[in-house]
Amino acid sequence: MLALPWLWAVFTVVAAAAQTARNAMQRSLTSTLGTIGATHVRFLYGFPFSLIFLGLVKLAVPSAGFPLHATFFAWVVVGAVAQIAATALMLAAMQERSFVVTTAYTKLEPVLVALFGVVILGDHLSLWAWVAIVVATSGILSMSWRPGTENALRPALLGVASAALFGVSAIGFRGAIRSLEADSFVLAATTTLVCGLAIQTVLLTTYLAIFDRPGLIAIFKSWRPSVFAGFLGSFASQFWFLAFALETVAKVRTLALIEVIFAGLVSGAIIKQATSPRDGLGIALIVIGVGLLLTLG
Template sequence: MLVMPWLWAVFTVIAAAAQTARNAMQRSLTERLGTIGATHVRFLYGLPFALVFLGVVHMAVPAPAPAVSGTFLVWTLFGALSQIGATALMLAAMRERSFVVTTAYTKTEPVLVALFGVVLLGDHLSLTAWLAILVATSGILLMSWKPGTEQSLRPALLGLVSAALFGMAAVGFRGGIRTLDTPSFVMAATTTLAVGLAIQTAVLTAYLAVTDRAGLLAILKAWRPSLVAGFLGAFASQFWFLAFALETVAKVRTLALVEVIFAGLVSGAIIKQATSPRDGLAIALIVIGVAILLSFG
């Protein structure tokens, strides 16, 4: 299947924009549904859309459905459970820090995901790619740490552990995609998305049914805003998975740092939280790192 070498970057930017909108929507649902409830929204209401995407792909792509192996299920289960934990911790951090700063904490992910990808998937990264990752991540650290002000350790730890789990989720999903025997990267990515969301929906629905039936009922009652969050989540994940099918997770997640810029726009325009000149310098470093990655990585 002929693929343009820059296509993964287009997929990544689209995914980052959709994920920013999804995160903002989920953040607004956290106060209403709680952290676990808001986490479940992206899976429960995202699954129907993922199944629609899969149906469209089956009709449009002239390739048979790939066989699902035990290895595929292990990788996808690993990715799905890691993403549940990452999303819950991210939303918990957002309750204590600003939207853009919490997004920055979670975006310390590229260095971690690069290491995970090299160790677990055998991904190869050039020295230039490592330089791009480090420059962009330094911008994230600059944005996250504010000298001269009181720092709260809890949201920082929540954000950093969330970043590690998001990194493991990306590696797990790319591992799952790579095990599928199909000539179509679109088919592999969409199949993995549908199976991953099905696992996540089953796990969290069962958990809430046992521990918080009132919370589960509240999620069902809040179907209108949840449906929007679910669609945005499935749409973003579709493009993340397409990018993972074409490029190493380290490069994808480094370019994904543009989400911090998108979050800054959302923060100023919608959530009304200020972004300082220091944050502007941090964003400049992120842009430089991304530019190095796209030009030379």
Template structure:
């Protein structure tokens, strides 16, 4: 299926915005549901929306549904498990540090993702793309680690570990999408989303049934605030997967660094506080890196 040049960038920006809103909603659920419970919300309540998306795509997009095979299931399961761990670590970090700082820690992932994408998926990156990734990542580092400030080691480790797992999840899901012989990239992406969320829902529901049935019941009782997080999670993932279907993981995840700016807006850090020269320099580096990357097509 033909895709317009630069469409992956639009998908990525939409996904980043939706993910920022979802992360904020999930963070608010930690107090009542705990880290694992708040993690499960995005999967349990997102899965029905993924099925709706898949039904709409199958009805609207021409072509037969892709055949599910072993390689697809392996890639999807790998991505699903990595994403579960990444989400849990992210929420654990958010319990100890601010929303925007945790988001910044997590956005140290592009260089790692680029390396994994090259060696595991065979993605090709031009030298200019590598430069753009490094510049944008340097901007995140500049914003995140303030000179003279006390370094909170535990949330930093949690946030960076979360970033690594999110990167591995992205590689897994792109591998799954590419393994499907679908006539449309939209169908391949949406099929992968539905299977991924289904696997995640099964894993965490089973885990909570065995280890914490009271916690699982609490998730069901908190359905009102959880539906919004579930929808935004599925909506964000839909656009992430569409971007992964069209472009390398490294380029998608580097453009996703704009999520840090969105997080600043959500937390009020940019609106209510003056931007320091260091933060301004970091933002400039992010914008330059992302701008160079998008200009490459």
């Protein structure tokens, strides 16, 4: 199935906008459902929408069937589990810091992926790449270390850990999509979405049923706001996966920096949280650092 060369960019912008809206809704649910409960909303209520998407794709995009093999499921499990942990850490950070600053922390994802490559895979980074890492790290320090905020390092660490796991998740899901070797990239991406959400729904529902049954009941009782958050989560993931099917994770995540701008609009217009000049400087340094890494590094 042919795709226009710029189509991945459209998919990425749509995904970033939907994800920003979903993050804002999940953040509002954290106070009533807790971190794990609010995390589960995107999976439990998003899974039915993924099935609808898959049905629509099968009707609209005729394609030969393809087998779901062990390699595919291994990639999906990696992506699904990493995304659960990443989302929980992100929401925990949002409880302690502003929405826009936490979103900026998660944008360190490309930098952390590069570092993992050096440590684990023995990759070599250029001088520009190291400059980018220093600039982005300075942004983290700018937002985290300030007089009178001794506990500011905790949300920074939560945000950075979330970014790392989001990177692992993206790699896992892209690996799953590419392993299918399907005629239609749309069908491959949507199939991966359904399988990923199914795994995440089963894992978290089982966990809550065993360790926090009242929390699981609370999720079902909060179905009205949760349904829309679930739809936004599934919708955003659908477009992320479409972008991953067409382009490398590095390029997709570079353009995804636009989410920081979207988060700033949400923070000022909806959540009514102020972003200080120091936070603004930190966000700018993170964006510049990540941009340098993926353009000159």
